[in-house]
Amino acid sequence: MDESWEKAKAVFATLGVAPVAWLVGFFLLPLAIIWGYSFGENSSLTEISVNGTLSNYVHAIKPLYLGIILKSFWFAALTTVLCLIVGFPVAIAITFASPRTKGWLLMLIMLPFWTNLLIRTYALMAVLRTEGYVNTGLGVVWSALSHLLALFGHPLGPFHPLDLLYNNFAVVFGLVYVQLPFMVLPLYAALDRLDRSLIEASLDLGAGQLTTFRRVVVPLAIPGIISGALVTLIPSIGAYLTPDLLGGPSSLMIANVIERQFKTANDWPFGAALSFLLMYMTFLAIAVQAIVTRNRTRRRG
Amino acid sequence: MAQSPTKSAPGPLEYLRRWPLRLWLTAVLVYLYAPLISLMVFSFNKSRATIVWRGFTLDWYGKAFTDSDLVIAFANSLTIAAVSTIVSTVLGALTALLLWRFRFPLKTIFEGALGLPIVVPEICMGVAMLVFFTQVMPWPTNLAWPLNLGAIIISHISFSFSFVAIVVRGRLASFNRELEEAAKDLGAGEWRVFWDVLVPHMAPGLLAGALLAFTLSLDDFVITFFTSGPDTTTFPILVYSMVRFSPTPEVNAASTILIVLTVGLTAFALWISGGDVVRAEAGD
Known part of the structure; x- marks a missing residue:
């Protein structure tokens, strides 16, 4: 039904000029400048000369930075897997709920993701702090247990709070907290489209619930798993706030390093190279997803 | 079943x-x-x-409402969100109409570029905007309010309007083109068809897209972090420095106000759009 642009040039121009100009001028151009800078070096305090050097990229794959890039990827992958494990049963529960309950559950899963990321991260800090809820709760349990054991002459001694905040654990905990809704929604979308008679057939033919889950539900939910993994993985790799507020000195992720190059270290060319490496990683993830999805649809004819 | x-x-x-x-x-x-x-x-x-x-x-709320920094930051955030929403909605609607109606050279590339603001990591876009507004188009720092918020508003529009375009395009997909043809047969011009036939059909999508743009802008921390200056603090930027340096229940009070505001707006958006917003957000 598409009309050729040549048929109504005036309308085409009216619609097209502003969006194209904005996208090029205020989005693509800034990115292009960063891309250019990634091949440049600081020539004075405020000047950057773009001379085609690859030194920034070479610098970026030195062990220190390569380690941080790999760690970002590892944190993101771990977050994705944890979200999948935590989110899959939730998606199943939503899919098979009655229409009324379904609406409420979807709303409940979505609401946190409409709440400010910064606020959610701040809320987690109160949970994980040394004198936070988890440690306070554990302390109460510990002292009760200690009193009980003292009756038998074996008190447990003082409670040592766990270090839950400002470390790698806190970062992954926080990433899962933030990304979980992104995983549940695509999973739910895939499971909801699934033909339920297949599950019933499998159960009728004698497969148990677990076998049915493993051999029928999961394979059919693959498209949802893939898109859920992608929308969880991409924001996690580039996460800035979560490692910044919840992490310790050793849990820097790539976004934090980029921020430092621009705000404190004043090495823009290097920061630009890191930004583009992060972007290439993102594009790679999207490309892999596209290829996997295309191969699957082709196989099914 | x-x-x-x-x-x-x-x-x-x-x-x-x-x-x-x-x-x-x-x-x-x-x-x-x-x-x-x-x-x-x-x-x-x-x-x-x-x-x-x-x-x-209720002392912390009293404190929050009399904290002039907080009130100014809140006013800045609302202003930025309002302007960015209006411009993003117009740009997004134009984009959606363009893609829906026309076949043109490089259309695939344009669609790809339009998807970029959604997938590019926030930090990359943030530093790109920082460089752009210091090197290419330095935004004057001595402008009167609200003009001094220009750089932040521009970057918010850049990442919001693609989302609006997706929501509106989704809505347009359900448009029955025979209505347009009927209107033209009955003598309506392009403009008349647009206002009397297309816009009413797009309305729920426009509203959903606008609310999405509003919450995206109000929520943004990373990109604003790189485009704001000492005189252009937004609510998330201020809350960030409070969380870092002096986390008191005043932060909780300020956060509660923002949560109630965004949740209220979101509930409204969901109710109006019947789910378009969510599907767009989930990248579906």
Whole structure:
């Protein structure tokens, strides 16, 4: 039904000029400048000369930075897997709920993701702090247990709070907290489209619930798993706030390093190279997803 | 699949009636909500400590409302969100109409570029905007309010309007083109068709897109972090420095206000759009 642009040039121009100009001028151009800078070096305090050097990229794959890039990827992958494990049963529960309950559950899963990321991260800090809820709760349990054991002459001694905040654990905990809704929604979308008679057939033919889950539900939910993994993985790799507020000195992720190059270290060319490496990683993830999805649809004819 | 709920054992597909799944679902909901609810509860706490309950007070709200930095930051955020929403909605609607109606050279490339603001990591876009507004188009710092917010507004529009375009395009997909043809047969010009036929059909999508742009702008921290200056603090930027340097229940009070505002707007958006917003956000 598409009309050729040549048929109504005036309308085409009216619609097209502003969006194209904005996208090029205020989005693509800034990115292009960063891309250019990634091949440049600081020539004075405020000047950057773009001379085609690859030194920034070479610098970026030195062990220190390569380690941080790999760690970002590892944190993101771990977050994705944890979200999948935590989110899959939730998606199943939503899919098979009655229409009324379904609406409420979807709303409940979505609401946190409409709440400010910064606020959610701040809320987690109160949970994980040394004198936070988890440690306070554990302390109460510990002292009760200690009193009980003292009756038998074996008190447990003082409670040592766990270090839950400002470390790698806190970062992954926080990433899962933030990304979980992104995983549940695509999973739910895939499971909801699934033909339920297949599950019933499998159960009728004698497969148990677990076998049915493993051999029928999961394979059919693959498209949802893939898109859920992608929308969880991409924001996690580039996460800035979560490692910044919840992490310790050793849990820097790539976004934090980029921020430092621009705000404190004043090495823009290097920061630009890191930004583009992060972007290439993102594009790679999207490309892999596209290829996997295309191969699957082709196989099914 | 209409299984009537009975008191008997759960049917094979009534997973929600099985206790392991109920337990799991409850645990996940507690995980998602307990931190947020306690954050809101402790905004009414008498003590400075953010985790021991010492009695009910509204003092922190009083403090938040009289904290001029906070009020200014809040006004800045709302202004930025309002302007960015208006421009993003117009740009997004134009983009959606363009893609819906026309076939043109490089269309695939344009669509790809349009998807970029959605997938590019926020930090990359943030530093790109920082460089752009220091090197290419330095934004004057001595402008009167609200013009001094220009750089932030421009970057917010850049990442919002693609989302609006997706929501509106989704809405346009359900448009019956025979209506347009009928209007033209009856003598309506392009403009008349646009206002009297297309816009009414697009309206729910436009509203949903606008609310999405509004919440995206109000929520943004990373990109604003790189485009704001000392005189152009937004609400998330200020809350960030409070969280970093002096986390008192005033932060909780300010956060509660923002949560109530965004949740209210979102509920409204969902109710209006019947789910378009969510599908767009989930990248579906």
